[in-house]
Each structure stands twice: as C-alpha cells, then as structure tokens.
Amino acid sequence: MKGRKPKRRSRFVRGAAPRLKPTDELDWDAIAKQLTKHFDSVEQVGARSALSKLVAAGCEERAILQNLYLFCGGDQNAMKNLRTQMDFANRKNQILRIAALLESVPSEIQTADKLLMDFGITVHFSPDTSSFQQFVKVLKQLGQRVLKDLAYGRVSGRDQHLVYLCWMITAATGRPHYREVADLVTSTKLLYEPNSTEVATVDLIRKRIRNHEKLSTE
Numbered sequence: 011m012k013g014r015k016p017k018r019r020s021r022f023v024r025g026a027a028p029r030l031k032p033t034d035e036l037d038w039d040a041i042a043k044q045l046t047k048h049f050d051s052v053e054q055v056g057a058r059s060a061l062s063k064l065v066a067a068g069c070e071e072r073a074i075l076q077n078l079y080l081f082c083g084g085d086q087n088a089m090k091n092l093r094t095q096m097d098f099a100n101r102k103n104q105i106l107r108i109a110a111l112l113e114s115v116p117s118e119i120q121t122a123d124k125l126l127m128d129f130g131i132t133v134h135f136s137p138d139t140s141s142f143q144q145f146v147k148v149l150k151q152l153g154q155r156v157l158k159d160l161a162y163g164r165v166s167g168r169d170q171h172l173v174y175l176c177w178m179i180t181a182a183t184g185r186p187h188y189r190e191v192a193d194l195v196t197s198t199k200l201l202y203e204p205n206s207t208e209v210a211t212v213d214l215i216r217k218r219i220r221n222h223e224k225l226s227t228e
Contacts, residue, residue, distance in 0.1 A: 041083070042075045048201045049194075057197035060190035067183040074194070077175040081168050082198040102153045109149035116142045148181065172215070173222045186219075188212045 049058040065071045116139035123136055172195070176186045195210040 038072070038076060041079050042072060045075050045078065045198065045201065049197060054197045054200075056193045060187075060193040064179060064183070064187060064190055067187075069179055069182045073178060074175065077171045077178070078194055078198045080171040081175065082195060083202045105149050105153035109146050109153060112142070112146050112149070115146075116140075151181075169218055169222050173219055176215070176219055188215045191215050 046061075048054060049061055061071065061074065064074060119137055119139050119142070123133065126133055172191075176188070176191060179191065180186045189212055192210045192212050192215050195215065196208070199206055199208060199210070
C-alpha cells in the first residue's frame with residue numbers, strides 16, 4: 011500500500027491572491043505580508059497612505075489587515091466556516107463576564123485606600139481608577155455592540171467585519187475615517203478580484219454601516 015503524500019499548503023502567487031478554501035488554515039503572517047506588499051505597489055499609493063495614517067493615529071495595523079481580509083478575501087463558504095471557528099458568541103460572553111467582574115473594582119480600590127488612610131497608611135501606587143473604569147467601558151461596548159453584531163446571523167458576515175473595522179478605528183482615533191477605509195477596501199478587493207471595477211466610496215461605506223446598524227436592532 012502506497013503511503014499518502016503529505017498535503018501541500020497553498021502559497022500566495024502573483025496576480026490574483028489565492029481564494030481560501032474551507033480546508034485551508036489561515037496564515038495571518040502570510041496574509042498581512044501579501045496585503046502590505048500590495049499596498050506598497052506604485053498603483054496603490056492611496057491605500058498605503060490610508061494605512062499609514064490610521065496606524066499613526068493609534069490603530070493596530072494587524073487588526074486592520076485582518077478585518078480587510080475577512081471583509082474582502084476568500085469565498086463565502088470558507089468565510090462562513092471560518093466565522094464558525096472564531097465563535098464570536100462565546101467571545102462576547104467571555105468579554106462581558108470579565109467586564110462584570112471588573113466593574114466593581116474601582117470602587118473597591120477607593121474603599122481600600124480609605125481604610126488604609128484610617129490606619130495612617132498612604133499608598134502612592136494605587137491603580138488609576140479612572141483608567142480602570144474606561145477599560146471596563148470599552149469591554150462592555152465591545153461585547154454589547156461589536157461582538158454581539160459579529161455573532162448576529164441575519165447580517166452578512168462580511169459586513170460585520172467592515173462594521174468592526176470602523177468601530178475599532180473610531181475607538182482609537184475618535185472618528186471612523188471613512189475615506190481611508192474606502193481606499194483600503196477598494197485596494198484589497200482589487201488584490202483578490204483583479205478584474206473588479208467596483209470602487210468603495212465614502213457614501214457606500216457609510217451606507218453599509220447604517221444598514222447593518224438598522225438590521226442588528228430589529
């Protein structure tokens with residue numbers, strides 16, 4: 011009986027980026043390298059500028075690239091399988107559980123500080139309760155709004171990643187940067203669909219976000 015040949019891993023090739031199959035494992039390092047190389051090309055100077063601007067404003071480059079891929083790359087069946095593996099519902103529950111545990115911590119720290127002062131003890135390294143409260147607020151927003159939407163079944167899985175991308179950018183910079191998102195989406199889509207003539211405009215991005223918010227509240 012002949013031994014089975016080991017399964018070869020798919021590689022990125024020139025031209026159109028490879029379509030993810032349900033049996034493939036995601037190599038985020040390879041995907042990030044492919045996207046950044048694409049953005050660095052002369053034809054994609056707008057996307058490179060958009061990414062640099064967002065990173066300089068405090069956004070995580072890796073998270074931007076991951077959500078661009080999840081919104082534009084792969085095929086629908088593969089993406090559905092991948093989303094199941096990512097288990098957004100369970101992650102939402104974990105985030106909200108942690109937020110609930112941490113919510114009372116700031117007041118407990120203040121109580122402990124008062125008790126210490128009653129004994130004449132001053133602690134100069136007490137945790138910053140205002141930062142703690144802000145951290146809990148972010149966790150609750152992530153669980154109640156973003157991960158809830160990502161786990162929602164009625165809305166396109168792709169659109170949910172676009173919504174998350176814009177939410178993440180807004181949380182980091184104070185505004186959604188639709189112009190930069192539109193440039194990045196158009197460029198990323200061109201990588202995976204070289205013959206595509208679709209251009210993501212600011213109005214189209216904003217409309218998809220609003221449609222998603224409307225559906226997720228029904």
